[in-house]
Amino acid sequence: MAGGPWHALVEPVALLAASPAEDPRRPLATILRPQDGPVQRLGEGPGGRVVRGRDGTVGWLEGSEGVLGSEVPAPTLAAPRGDDPAALVRAARPWIGAPYRLGGVTAEGIDCSALVQRLVESVLGVLVPRHSSDQLQIAPRAGEGRAAGDLSFVWSDREARCHVGIATGTTVVHASLSRRRVVEDPVEGFLAGARRAMHVPFAELLAFGRRVAGAPSLVAAGFELGRDPDAPVG
Structure with a gap:
């Protein structure tokens, strides 16, 4: 899914695993806090916006107004600062x-x-x-x-x-x-x-x-998400 602009979060938000208009259970993917960094807007659909976090998690933000803050520069993932x-x-x-x-x-x-x-x-x-x-x-x-x-x-x-x-x-x-x-x-x-x-x-x-390090997100760094954890290794 192609990326769009990055937006700050002004308050903690629930990132849903499915469109709230299509799944009334509103399954939770994760909770994002402002300190977790900005989110990348990917699109809009029934009941909300689709966004991606720095860690690559994609989900729905319910509603369309007041959820996202202003547009901000793309983030940069930091290099390790500890090794203990x-x-x-x-x-x-x-x-x-x-x-x-x-x-x-x-x-x-x-x-x-x-x-x-x-x-x-x-x-x-x-x-x-x-x-x-x-x-x-x-x-x-x-x-x-x-x-x-x-x-x-x-x-x-x-x-x-x-x-x-x-x-x-x-x-x-x-x-x-x-x-x-x-x-x-x-x-x-x-x-x-x-x-x-x-x-x-x-x-x-x-x-x-x-x-x-240096990429705006794990996805942009080339890390593949969603692989089957039950698949054989090697």
Whole structure:
């Protein structure tokens, strides 16, 4: 989908996964805050506007007036500014106990992939995709990730498909769907009942940040979103 002008956000907005005129359930793709950067206007349709965030997430903004701010220059993705996995672990632990909310991005409610995205950008300066299936595609590796700062993914009946958390070396911090809050589990507990486990090594997060730096968005940097997380690797 071709890009259009970029606009500032004047307040937090719900980005819907489908047109509000066509899906009355109004499924939430994510919540965007002004500090998440501008959005790129892609078009308009019944009930709203289609926009894309810096992380490549495409969705609908309900309504047409007062949702978008003024037109602004295209953003520039930053290069990594940190390289310490221990710092990522330290930043993750204060989130323990925060409520789980699908599509949420704040301490009032957050899901597993938003927790990863928030922490990686705030600590390392690297913007990663919003959704776990896309985060896995940064550098998918078979098996669980145990080293501090690794992104660890599991497929299990307890959690959502391609559930993600941040490994600490002996535990994993993650926003648990089944327990409705952010928790820290021993690696073995995180893996309990898993049909599949994969990971993205910490070093690959930094390499990804260097690859996309300077582009206005992950899509503009050439990163492909929406690949099947269940597809074989390699």
